[in-house]
Structures are given as C-alpha cells and as structure tokens.
Amino acid sequence: MPRRVLIADDSDIVRGLIRSFLAGRFPGMEVCGETANGRETVKEALRLGPDLVILDVLMPDLNGIEVASILKKSLPHTKLILFTMYGEYVKTLATAAGVDVVLPKPNGLTPLMEALEEVMD
Numbered sequence: 001m002p003r004r005v006l007i008a009d010d011s012d013i014v015r016g017l018i019r020s021f022l023a024g025r026f027p028g029m030e031v032c033g034e035t036a037n038g039r040e041t042v043k044e045a046l047r048l049g050p051d052l053v054i055l056d057v058l059m060p061d062l063n064g065i066e067v068a069s070i071l072k073k074s075l076p077h078t079k080l081i082l083f084t085m086y087g088e089y090v091k092t093l094a095t096a097a098g099v100d101v102v103l104p105k106p107n108g109l110t111p112l113m114e115a116l117e118e119v120m121d
Contacts (some may be wrong), residue, residue: 005011006048008041008055008067009083014105016081016083019056020050021109026116043059050078052119054112057094065090065097067068079119083112 005022007015013036022029028068032048035041037060045067053071057064068080080099084090087104094102101115
C-alpha cells in the first residue's frame, strides 16, 4: 500500500484539495511533499522516494508526461497517477511514459479514491 505521496500540480488549490482528500479518506498516507513545476517534481521525487506521485499534465518547466517518463526510469516501483483536465486526450502518451492510472479532473475526487485503491493492491 503506498504510504508516502508526492502531489505535483501548479495549482495551490488543487494540491490543497488532494491533500485534504487523502487525509480524510486514507489516514495511513503521508503527503511527503508538494511541488508546482516539473523540474521540482523530479528533484523532490528523487530526494524523497515516494510510493506514489499524483501529477498534473500542464506544469511549468517539464510537463507531467515528461516527469512520468523520467520517474518511471529512476524510480520504477513508484506508482504514478496522472490527474488532469485532459484525461483521455493524453492517455496513450501517459501510458507510454509509465503512468499507472490516468484520471480526468472534471470527474472529481471519487475516481481518485478508486484509483488509489487500485494502485494499492
């Protein structure tokens, strides 16, 4: 079960919502870090070694697909969830980059809970 989570999104509001959501439904999970751009996400993921990274596609510096590709090579056991406004539009690219689950943000946080349960198994 992933315990340490890194949240990567350029929106402070989205990061806060995800953090609150995790704390309320998965009390055993620890948000070990939050980042707002792609380069910072790679740097923090390599430093922290999280079990799970929840990331957005559109971030400054490196996008989420580029970040996923780097992290999958450097941290192959880290699970990656792409939580994005572009869901199905980027699914093929995301899967090729090593993303485990692609979720469209417009569907809300409930699918995120289901995806977390899926990647925990």
